[in-house]
Amino acid sequence: MNKYSEFKVRPIGSVLTEAKKEVQESRAGRTRVLKTRWKSVNKMLLGGFYFGQTYLIAGASGHGKSYLVNMLLRDFANASINGTLPFQFKILHFGFEMSASAEILRRITSMTGISYTKLLSVENKLSDEQFESVEKSLVNLRNEEIYFVETPGSRFQIYETIKAFKAKFPDHELVVSVDHMLLVTPEPGEDEIQLQAEVSKLFIQIRKEFHTMNLLVSQLNDKIEGENRRDPSKPSLHYPTKTDLHGSKQGYQAADCVLVIHCPELLNLEYYGKENFPTRGLVALHQIKQRHGIAGFTLMRNNLESGTFEDWERPVISYSIP
Secondary structure, three states, X not given: OOOOOOOOOOOHHHHHHHHHHHHHHHXXXXXXXXXXXXXXXXXXXXXXXXXXXXXXXXXXXXXXXXXXXXXXXXXXXXXXXXXXXXXXXXXXXXXXXXXXXXXXXXXXXXXXXXXXXXXXXXXXXXXXXXHHHHHHHHHHHXXXXXXXXXXXXXXXXXXXXXXXXXXXXXXXXXXXXXXXXXXXXXXXXXXXXXXXXXXXXXXXXHHHHHOOEEEEEEEEOHHHHOHHHHOOOOHHHOOOOHXXXXXXXXXXXXXXXXXXXXXXXXXXXXXXXXXXXXXXOEEEEEEEEEOOOOOEEEEEEEEOOOOEEXXXXXOOXXXXXX
């Protein structure tokens, strides 16, 4: 007996109907998309982050990729940014890198302006007024539709968790975030490259089966830190490319959009790229792949006092990827 089932075959008529519906939904403003606080990022992403797409978010260690995802999840749940939506959604966050409470404290930092160190300091304790501000923020966060998974597991456990969660909330769209891919438990004999390849393929299936919006956090390799890439006389080499992604082929091919967060100041560059942007506080968000648009990047400022990224007030810059 054949243990394999046949593929589902769709006639072109049903595909054309689906394509027409997508155009009609866009015209009517009913596209299922979530905006961020950054106008330039929304513009670069053709309006924001879309359900039914997988976003690979990469960066070198310490450049803020987890921090960025944390802000994105908060923006998605913020009614002042996304208003009253014509659909319901929930967020399922696989936070394998840090505890859920630590991620919440990061949010409290950005909401209150109180530093993470100050929140937990034994010697420099919070004042009564500051603690009251923290408590108010915690109350506000209680209404967010976000659920945490802290214990690392295999890709098969991730799939089963998503499947069960979707079955529990069948009428809700689902945002799935994984921070990060290399902390997924590998199967016996798998190295990091094989692990990332299999996780990437899994999320193609998850996207198609559950129409999820997937945010997958990944790593850059050390090429971008090389001396040649930090040469002020070679500004075109400052920008991250596909080959800078750890296990570049697998994650890049599986994603609908690949974003790289880059803080050139951390590489001791005083000026960044062909436009010679001053790097103090600069955060460059590069879109090195977009199935439905063009490559480019936008700029943000790292506001250390408030613990947030802010718009740089510069346009989205398009460029071709070699």
